[in-house]
Each structure stands twice: as C-alpha cells, then as structure tokens.
Amino acid sequence: MTNQPDPLSFAHVTDWVFDLDNTLYPHHSNLFSQIDMKMTGYVADLLKLSRADARIVQKQFYKEYGTTLKGLMDRYDIDSDDFLQKVHDIDYSWLVPDPSLTIALRQLPGRKFIFTNGDRGHAERAARQLGVLDEFDDIFDIVAAQLMPKPERATYDRFLDLYKIDPGCSVMFEDLARNLIEPKALGMKTVLIVPHNFEPTFSEIWERDPGQTDHVDYVTDNLSAFLSAILPGQVDRQVPAQVEE
The missing domain is CATH 3.40.50.1000 (HAD superfamily/HAD-like)
Known part of the structure; x- marks a missing residue:
C-alpha cells in the first residue's frame, strides 16, 4: 500500500x-503493545482499578490529551519521570x-x-x-x-x-x-x-x-x-x- x-x-x-x-x-513488531500494557498497569495501580476499567481511563486520556501521561499529569499530578521509566521498561529484543x-x-x-x-x-x-x-x-x-x-x-x-x-x-x-x-x-x-x-x-x-x-x-x-x-x-x-x- x-x-x-x-x-x-x-x-x-x-x-x-x-x-x-x-x-x-x-506495527507487527508488537513493541508498542508492551508499552500500552505497562500504561494500563500504571493506571490500574495508581487509581486502584481493575485492568479493564484502567484501560478505559487510559484510552480516554489518550483521546482527550494526546497521551496517557498528559492526562495523568493534569488530573493526578503524577511524577512524569516515574511514569516514563516504568512504561518503557520493556523487552526490545522483539525488534x-x-x-x-x-x-x-x-x-x-x-x-x-x-x-x-x-x-x-x-x-x-x-x-x-x-x-x-x-x-x-x-x-x-x-x-x-x-x-x-x-x-x-x-x-x-x-x-x-x-x-x-x-x-x-x-x-x-x-x-x-x-x-x-x-x-x-x-x-x-x-x-x-x-x-x-x-x-x-x-x-x-x-x-x-x-x-x-x-x-x-x-x-x-x-x-x-x-x-x-x-x-x-x-x-x-x-x-x-x-x-x-
């Protein structure tokens, strides 16, 4: 295409x-899917939600703010360095x-x-x-x-x-x-x-x-x-x- x-x-x-x-x-490398899952887990831990509910919140923030991070910072004043470190702790050998x-x-x-x-x-x-x-x-x-x-x-x-x-x-x-x-x-x-x-x-x-x-x-x-x-x-x-x- x-x-x-x-x-x-x-x-x-x-x-x-x-x-x-x-x-x-x-996209088929599936690298970003690891980051996506890490972000869901971060939201779940922060807000004490199930992963299913956390994912809904995550995607709402992504749609409204452009990134999940921006939404979490605006709504919950999180530490951006902590978020970035945790969600990018992934396996790069998939690439x-x-x-x-x-x-x-x-x-x-x-x-x-x-x-x-x-x-x-x-x-x-x-x-x-x-x-x-x-x-x-x-x-x-x-x-x-x-x-x-x-x-x-x-x-x-x-x-x-x-x-x-x-x-x-x-x-x-x-x-x-x-x-x-x-x-x-x-x-x-x-x-x-x-x-x-x-x-x-x-x-x-x-x-x-x-x-x-x-x-x-x-x-x-x-x-x-x-x-x-x-x-x-x-x-x-x-x-x-x-x-x-």
Whole structure:
C-alpha cells in the first residue's frame, strides 16, 4: 500500500523527521503493545482499578490529551519521570534489525531527526535495536517538548525552532494522521505510515484518525521501500514527461 512517490518532489528536502513507535519499526513488531500494557498497569495501580476499567481511563486520556501521561499529569499530578521509566521498561529484543532502512536513512541528504511522544531512552534503545540510531542527528522527545505531546502546535514550533528547520524544506513521517495536521499547515511534506496489509480492526477506530487524510501527502506500509524510491539517485530514473504549452 504505497502512493508512488516522485523523487523530484523530495529533492528540496533538507530535514527528515520521523516519529518512532509504529513508524521507524513496523506495527507487527508488537513493541508498542508492551508499552500500552505497562500504561494500563500504571493506571490500574495508581487509581486502584481493575485492568479493564484502567484501560478505559487510559484510552480516554489518550483521546482527550494526546497521551496517557498528559492526562495523568493534569488530573493526578503524577511524577512524569516515574511514569516514563516504568512504561518503557520493556523487552526490545522483539525488534528485528532493518538493514534496508539503515541504508536508506544513511543515503538521505540532510539531517535526520526522531520526533517522539516517548522519552529519549526509549527512542535510543529502540533505534539501536533496529540498527538505525547512528543515522540520526538528534532525538526530540517528550521531555524536550516540555511534556506537551504531539499534536500540540507549540510542540512542533518548539521542535522547528530548536533545530532551525525550514518547514518548507522538510518532511514528516508519522503513523497517526492527526499528528500530521500541524506539520502540513506549517508547510512540511507529510507521509503516513500504516501497518502492512492494514485492516480497520487494527485498533480502535478513533486511533486511526478517520477523515483526516487531507493532511497526508503520501501513504505507505513500507518505510524502507518508500525512502529507497525517493533517494537522489532515483531522480534520474524518473524523468517527468514534457508537456507542451
């Protein structure tokens, strides 16, 4: 499932911005499911709820605040460091190194960033297991965002200002369409990553952002193949047809 990318339309890009979870690694890795379960357990312990009831609260916070953490901080003033440490205490061996992604990232011209609602430690461990950590210039995490998660406009502004990024010369890769609304409005090119052979039952329908695809320029279920198709060397192979005027 891929919109055929035109290498020429990415020739101006100098900054490449990637979400982490379910973007740099595929959803079928099930890594984020571990984090999701840890968050449910955290809510259950904090509020003395059954796991079933805790999950309802967790998802309500996620929908209302953008992250479970933001909801817990606003409602219960929890220690963000404690939360981040506990929910990211997971087994990263589930991730399979992706040499093709490493090669594609290495060949992209310009700077590469990870922009995540998770914390830096989680991003580093996941990217290291994938074999791509060294390909990135920096990681912008939820702490750098002052605990204000995507899709808050202020967080994107903070990210762009910190690295002096021109939105018109950048592209963002995300697995949630709602997190591409602000980048698109700012002038960034946008690419939505969906699970391989995506099915509507993949998760709760609101988590897949129905009706928000106006903010998406491209959709792909294979990040490595997409990046390989837009590498500078591909431009000469796809010369656009001349149009008489």
